Amino acid sequence: MWYFSWILGLLLACSLGILHILRFEAQETFEKEHIPLDPLTRLFTKDVMMTRLREKVENSRRNGFPFSMIALSLEEFNNQHQLVDYESDTVMRNVVDYLKEEIREGVDIAARMNEQVLLIVLPGASLKRAETTAAQFKNHIMTDIKAPRDLSIDVTVGVVTYSGDNADIPATQTVDELVHQACGQVHAC
Incomplete structure (x- = not known):
């Protein structure tokens, strides 16, 4: 029993x-x-991206698995052409729709960092691959995506790679430096 x-x-x-x-x-x-998403683009917000980046930095340090980031800025384009808010939003939505088709679903991470800057994380991508991808994004956006008033879109890109270096620096500080480097190349964030 x-x-x-x-x-x-x-x-x-x-x-x-x-x-x-x-x-x-x-x-x-x-x-x-x-997870809170940006209402216009339905991409991650800056806060969510910073959290995800900290996770990527920690994983990269543990596994030695690199990742690259691409910063895309429409700031100069919008300033140069003095677009109204709804025109600027339309351009941003069109760019994001293109990027959503091109990035690897479930692998790459995209976020809207501020009004005119997008950040894309490419896990496992070398600097060369990220630069090639950024050039393809820029070329397609400038040639195929149209803005209001038949303007061609001018986009600025910046690329940064992290390979697990600086393990003694806190992940938060590393993430801040990486984002600053990527955004610094596009003079934004």
């Missing part, structure tokens, strides 16, 4: 463990589904 009690106890423990795991997975799913 004791073994029936033991088996029931084991089944109860297993079911409680499974319930705990399912609850944890449901909580993770809820958090993933409720």
Whole structure:
């Protein structure tokens, strides 16, 4: 008879463990589904991107797996042509729609850092690959995406790569420096 009690106890423990795991997975799913997105572009916000970048830096330090970042800025274009807000929003939406088609879903991370700057993280990408990708993005945006009043869009790009160096510097400081370098190349952020 004791073994029936033991088996029931084991089944109860297993079911409680499974319930705990399912609850944890449901909580993770809820958090993933409720990440704040930029209302115009439906990309991550700057805060979410900074958190994701810290995770990428820590993973890169642990695994030696590099990642690259591409900063895209429409700031000079908007300043030069004095676009009204809704025209500027249309241009940004068109650029983001193109980028969403081109980036690797579930791998690359894209965010709107401020009104006119986008940041794309390419995990596993070398500097050369990121520069090639940035040049392709820039070329396509300038030639194929049209702005109001038939203006051709001028976009500024910056590229930075991180390969797990500077393990003694806190991840937050490393992320701030990387974003500053990428945005510094486009004179924004």
